[in-house]
Amino acid sequence: MSAAGFLSQLLQLAIALTLAPILVGWVNQCRAWLSNRSAPPLLQPYRMIRKLFHKDAVVAEHASWLFRMTPYIVFAAMALAAAIVPSLATDLPFARAADAIALVGLFALARVFGALAAMDIGTAFGSMGARREMFVGFLAEPALLMVLFTASLISGSTSLPTIVDTLAHREFAIYPSLAFAGVAFTMVSLAENARIPIDNPATHLELTMIHEAMLLEYSARHLALIEWASALKLFNYSCIGLALFLPFGIAEGSADWLAILGATPVLIVKLAVGGFALALIETLSAKLRIFRAPEFLGTAFLLAVLAMLVNLMLGS
Amino acid sequence: MNVSPLGLAASSLPCTMPAQRCRVSSGQLLSACRLAWERGGALVALWASDERDLGRGFAVRVLLRDGDGLTLLEHTLPDEGARYPDLSPIFPAANRMQRSAFDLVGAVCDAEDQRPWTWQAAWPIDRFPLRRDFEVSPAWAPGQEDYPFVRVAGDGVHEIAVGPVHAGTIEPGHFRFQVVGEKVLRLEERLGYAHKGIEKRFESLSLVDGYRLAGRISGDSTVAYACAYAQAVESIAACAAPPRAAWLRALCLERERIASHLGDLGYVGNDGGFAFGLSQFSRLREDVLRLNDRAFGHRLLMDVVVPGGIARDLCAEDAALMREQCASLEREIAVLRDIYDEHAGLQDRFRGCGQVTRELAMKLGLTGLAARASGLPDDLRCDFARTPYDALGVRRVTHTDGDVAARVSVRFDETFESLRLVRAMLAAMPDGDIATELPQTPASRLAIGCAEGWRGPIFIALESGHDGSIRRCHPHDPSWQNWPVIEHAVIGNIVPDFPLINKSFNLSYSGHDL
Numbered sequence: 001m002s003a004a005g006f007l008s009q010l011l012q013l014a015i016a017l018t019l020a021p022i023l024v025g026w027v028n029q030c031r032a033w034l035s036n037r038s039a040p041p042l043l044q045p046y047r048m049i050r051k052l053f054h055k056d057a058v059v060a061e062h063a064s065w066l067f068r069m070t071p072y073i074v075f076a077a078m079a080l081a082a083a084i085v086p087s088l089a090t091d092l093p094f095a096r097a098a099d100a101i102a103l104v105g106l107f108a109l110a111r112v113f114g115a116l117a118a119m120d121i122g123t124a125f126g127s128m129g130a131r132r133e134m135f136v137g138f139l140a141e142p143a144l145l146m147v148l149f150t151a152s153l154i155s156g157s158t159s160l161p162t163i164v165d166t167l168a169h170r171e172f173a174i175y176p177s178l179a180f181a182g183v184a185f186t187m188v189s190l191a192e193n194a195r196i197p198i199d200n201p202a203t204h205l206e207l208t209m210i211h212e213a214m215l216l217e218y219s220a221r222h223l224a225l226i227e228w229a230s231a232l233k234l235f236n237y238s239c240i241g242l243a244l245f246l247p248f249g250i251a252e253g254s255a256d257w258l259a260i261l262g263a264t265p266v267l268i269v270k271l272a273v274g275g276f277a278l279a280l281i282e283t284l285s286a287k288l289r290i291f292r293a294p295e296f297l298g299t300a301f302l303l304a305v306l307a308m309l310v311n312l313m314l315g316s
Numbered sequence: 317m318n319v320s321p322l323g324l325a326a327s328s329l330p331c332t333m334p335a336q337r338c339r340v341s342s343g344q345l346l347s348a349c350r351l352a353w354e355r356g357g358a359l360v361a362l363w364a365s366d367e368r369d370l371g372r373g374f375a376v377r378v379l380l381r382d383g384d385g386l387t388l389l390e391h392t393l394p395d396e397g398a399r400y401p402d403l404s405p406i407f408p409a410a411n412r413m414q415r416s417a418f419d420l421v422g423a424v425c426d427a428e429d430q431r432p433w434t435w436q437a438a439w440p441i442d443r444f445p446l447r448r449d450f451e452v453s454p455a456w457a458p459g460q461e462d463y464p465f466v467r468v469a470g471d472g473v474h475e476i477a478v479g480p481v482h483a484g485t486i487e488p489g490h491f492r493f494q495v496v497g498e499k500v501l502r503l504e505e506r507l508g509y510a511h512k513g514i515e516k517r518f519e520s521l522s523l524v525d526g527y528r529l530a531g532r533i534s535g536d537s538t539v540a541y542a543c544a545y546a547q548a549v550e551s552i553a554a555c556a557a558p559p560r561a562a563w564l565r566a567l568c569l570e571r572e573r574i575a576s577h578l579g580d581l582g583y584v585g586n587d588g589g590f591a592f593g594l595s596q597f598s599r600l601r602e603d604v605l606r607l608n609d610r611a612f613g614h615r616l617l618m619d620v621v622v623p624g625g626i627a628r629d630l631c632a633e634d635a636a637l638m639r640e641q642c643a644s645l646e647r648e649i650a651v652l653r654d655i656y657d658e659h660a661g662l663q664d665r666f667r668g669c670g671q672v673t674r675e676l677a678m679k680l681g682l683t684g685l686a687a688r689a690s691g692l693p694d695d696l697r698c699d700f701a702r703t704p705y706d707a708l709g710v711r712r713v714t715h716t717d718g719d720v721a722a723r724v725s726v727r728f729d730e731t732f733e734s735l736r737l738v739r740a741m742l743a744a745m746p747d748g749d750i751a752t753e754l755p756q757t758p759a760s761r762l763a764i765g766c767a768e769g770w771r772g773p774i775f776i777a778l779e780s781g782h783d784g785s786i787r788r789c790h791p792h793d794p795s796w797q798n799w800p801v802i803e804h805a806v807i808g809n810i811v812p813d814f815p816l817i818n819k820s821f822n823l824s825y826s827g828h829d830l
Contacts, residue, residue: 035595124476128811197661200589204484205815207476208587216483286661287589290498290812 008089008251008260015264016082020235021045021228023275030279031202045231052224060121060217070117071218071225077110078232087239088263089251090161090168099158100148103240104141107192110229111137118214125206129213132290136198136210139297140191143184146304150181151244153311160243168247176314180307182245187300189237191293194230196282198293208287235271242270317357317380317387322347326387330551330763333700334385337762342401345378345391349406357382358681359407360775361792362414364423366447367392374423376400379764379775379792385700386764393423402427409681409797420446420515434508434829437461445516468494468501476811480509487825491814498810503803510829518789523549523757523778524623526786530776531618533791534827536579539565539572540769541776541791541827542621548765548778549623553757558749561625562703567741568617568626570734573770574645575604575616577727577734580822584724585656587816588665596652600645607641610634625751635742642735649735653728666721670805670817673718682801684772684794686821689726690718696768708740720820730770757784771795771824793827 025042032039041047059068083094084103098106115133118126152158154177155166167178191198194211203209206216215226243250249266251259288296319326319338326336340348349359360379367375374393379386391400402425403410414425415433422444435441437459444450467475473496480488488509494502514533518526530545531538543565550556557565578601585593605615611634612620612627620627630638656662672682677690687694697710713729715722757780765776772794781787802821806814 031591035592036599037595124474124478128476196589202591203589204482205587206483207478207814208812209483283592285589286585286659286665288661289665290810292664 005089005091005093007257008091009083009093011260011264012086012088012092013079013083015088015267016232016235016239017079019268019271020082020231021049023235023238023271024231026272026275027234027279027282030276031283034279034283045227049224049228052219052227053221055220057220057222059219059222060123062120062122063217064120066113067117067120067217068222070113071222071229073113074110075225075229075232077106077113078229078236081106081236082232082239084160085236085239086161086164086243086250087267089260090165091251092161095159095161100152100160100163101145101158103160104145104148107144107233108137108141110233114214114226118217121217123217125209125213125216128207129210129216132210133214135290136191136293136297139294140188140300143188143297143301143304144192146301146308147181147185147188147244150177150304150307150311153308154178164243164247164250165252167244168250168252172248177307177311178245180303180310182241184300184303184307185241185244187296187303189241190278190281191297191300193234193237195278197285197288198296200287210290238271238274239267242267242274246270317348317352317355317382317384319348319351319387322351324348329386329388330554330761331386331766332547332551332702333696333766335388335764336386337388337390340389340391342391345376345389346401346403346406348387348389349378349380349403352380352382352387353406355382357387358683359403359409359413359797360386360773361777361790361796362403362410362417363777363790363792364417364421364446365779365788365790366421366444369448373398374421376417376423377777377790378403379777383699386766388762388764396422396424399424399426401425404429407681408679409800412800413796420444422447431464432461434511435461436508436511438511445513450516463506465492465504465506466502470496472496473501480506489825493811493814495811498812500806500809500811500814503806503814505799505803507799507825508829510825512826512830514830515788515790518786521786522784523552523780523786524754524784526778526789527622528619530789530791531621533830534793534824535616535618536576537572537769537771537774537793537824537827538616538618539568539621540767540774542619543569543767544765544774544776544791545778545789546621546623546765547767548763548776549754549757551763551765552761552778552780553623553754555624555752555755557625558752559703559746560629560748561750561752563741563745564626564630564750565621566704567630567738567745568612568620569767569769570737570741571604571608572617573734574731574738575601575608576770577731578604578649580819581652581656581724581727581731583822584666584720584816584819585662587819588662590659590662593652593656593662596648600648603641604645607634607637611638622751624754625749627751629750630745635745639739639742642739646732646735649728649731656724656728663721665813665816666724667717667719669720669813670802670809670820671717671719672801672805674716676804677718677801680801680804681797683797684768685726685730685770686723686798686801687772688713689715689722691716694773696766696773704741704744707744708737710737720816723820759783760787769794771822772798774827791827791830793824795823795825795828798823799828 024045029039115130118130155163199210251263324338326338329335329337365375376391378389419435476493478491480490490506492504531542582594582597609615674691697705762779775792777790779788
């Protein structure tokens with residue numbers, strides 16, 4: 001482990017934790033602009049988290065340890081994932097501990113605990129949200145795995161830094177397999193991050209909620225951690241997408257400090273563009289009826305499989 | 317309705333549309349309702365009054381409507397033990413009105429369903445607030461009521477209880493779903509959380525002042541309520557508002573319709589996950605409200621319509637602004653309509669969702685905007701057109717599908733029609749006084765006022781007391797008829813579609829709970 005590696009690991013984690021709420025704030029700003037509204041400040045999610053940390057937590061009478069522990073578990077899982085995903089540099093000491101499949105496992109772990117905690121309270125909304133979350137999850141996960149397998153096939157490894165190193169070194173061209181995989185990944189990301197068209201992060205209608213329905217009983221620091229974790233999840237997905245499909249500008253291998261520092265503004269620009277694209281997709285589409293989700297995610301899976309087949313058969 | 321085949325003698329009832337009243341025995345009550353049903357009539361309202369001080373016990377009044385106008389059936393219960401027949405087998409909408417009549421007055425109906433409706437344990441169950449000898453005691457603490465919901469049993473069936481406190485800031489109402497997975501097997505509503513004692517409050521007001529309370533029964537229909545109330549007062553006093561006032565009232569009514577429809581169109585889009593629609597329609601609605609404020613001094617036009625006329629005249633400058641606004645609204649709404657109509661995702665949510673067929677709408681007595689979306693063309697502005705609607709010729713807007721898409725489409729069409737009407741009214745507005753002095757009002761006179769609000773027809777039954785006081789006032793919102801229909805509209809739909817279906821009706825809690 002080099003000093004630069006250690007630094008890049010720390011820097012990357014710090015950047016993920018700080019930038020994640022800002023990314024959410026940015027997407028909200030873009031959404032507001034796109035529908036002619038005046039936008040909330042960029043730092044609004046921070047204010048929200050700060051406000052929540054200053055409040056007293058109200059926990060339901062029948063809540064078990066599972067309910068109290070889940071925010072910490074979910075937050076830890078997302079922070080760990082942020083440490084694994086190469087966003088700034090590929091020389092990440094942590095990344096050797098877990099590969100792409102373990103990353104999907106981390107997301108699944110957070111999901112399972114979220115769902116269990118929602119059911120722990122025993123309210124109708126919690127169970128309803130948990131049920132829908134698992135329903136979306138079991139459709140999205142295979143598609144996500146397929147996308148990652150396609151990338152692994154190209155690089156011959158499931159280790160994320162190796163994949164990104166390989167992809168970043170290829171000459172610039174449109175690879176059919178990656179194009180398919182890119183579309184599939186975008187669709188999966190929308191579903192996994194509870195965005196329109198699968199879920200609506202801005203809704204106040206308890207009957208239509210998926211992700212939000214699971215959080216209805218949370219308050220104060222628990223809610224703050226979960227909100228932060230959700231922001232981190234969006235950040236992580238964005239970084240996975242950027243690392244796989246637009247890896248240019250990332251500090252490669254055992255790069256020096258300068259390269260790492262140089263990679264930061266590039267990442268911010270890429271995230272800003274990505275966040276705007278997300279807001280655009282959300283503004284242009286309506287929410288799907290929940291039973292259309294299998295069609296949506298089935299399409300994502302199909303595209304991911306196509307990507308893999310194209311890669312296997314055409315080698316491109 | 318011709319009641320002579322039943323051997324009934326009808327006398328005339330002061331109202332701005334053709335109306336008659338007749339005293340009926342319990343047998344005649346049933347047969348008159350059955351006759352009305354056979355002839356395509358519908359139940360408008362059912363309410364009870366305490367008339368023991370007049371030596372008549374309790375009066376149960378049933379207001380029916382058909383192509384000929386209104387028929388008020390008056391039945392007297394001599395004492396507390398007497399019962400009147402259950403009308404819900406003929407008119408299902410009567411069920412909740414009967415239960416509410418018991419909760420408030422203690423008039424007992426001979427029905428199987430004796431559950432409370434308006435009563436929420438805020439007062440002891442054996443006291444009846446609308447009785448004349450009712451007195452509030454500070455010793456009463458709010459109790460707990462145990463409302464027996466109907467449950468569905470079976471494999472995998474479970475219950476979802478929603479409300480009365482919701483995640484958003486909306487009015488209170490409780491919805492009990494019985495579901496399998498995401499599919500709704502049954503929905504049962506529980507309303508009454510917004511009960512404020514409006515009918516009781518009316519009794520302490522004078523006829524002339526009551527319009528302010530009437531305008532606050534349901535804030536989104538304030539003009540319609542105020543118009544209905546003002547007409548009822550004018551009918552009692554046997555006078556009429558001057559022509560210019562009648563035209564201005566209609567202008568306000570149409571502007572209220574435009575503002576409400578714009579708001580609803582935005583919210584229906586938003587509930588479909590299309591927030592763009594909400595921001596655009598909210599912007600347009602805001603323009604309408606601001607011009608309302610400028611022209612009449614209130615954004616929602618509260619207290620503009622007063623008994624005898626209208627409170628504030630429209631100046632030429634504001635009229636010109638309104639004309640301009642109509643043109644720009646027409647343009648912008650046409651663009652937004654294209655966006656809604658061509659948005660595949662939104663249409664996928666709207667079409668076939670929350671369908672109410674014409675047969676079901678007829679059977680349940682659906683009324684107003686929702687009924688027009690299901691192919692029932694009733695509209696007081698066309699059916700019993702008065703000044704100025706008789707001169708303008710309102711185009712009836714109907715749709716046949718009865719789903720969310722149909723209700724959205726009817727809203728769009730009605731908005732365009734209202735914009736046309738506003739323009740026509742501004743062009744042909746007569747000059748003259750805007751209010752007339754109300755003559756002395758006679759005591760013990762019952763009159764009905766009515767207006768086609770944006771949600772549907774609004775009725776106010778007003779009975780005068782001595783010295784210009786109100787003896788009894790019963791406002792009736794179309795939501796009474798339409799709330800039960802939602803229970804049917806969601807059957808077989810999925811749970812996440814309920815907010816969309818509910819919003820496409822957008823019924824009043826406040827106007828229903830009173």
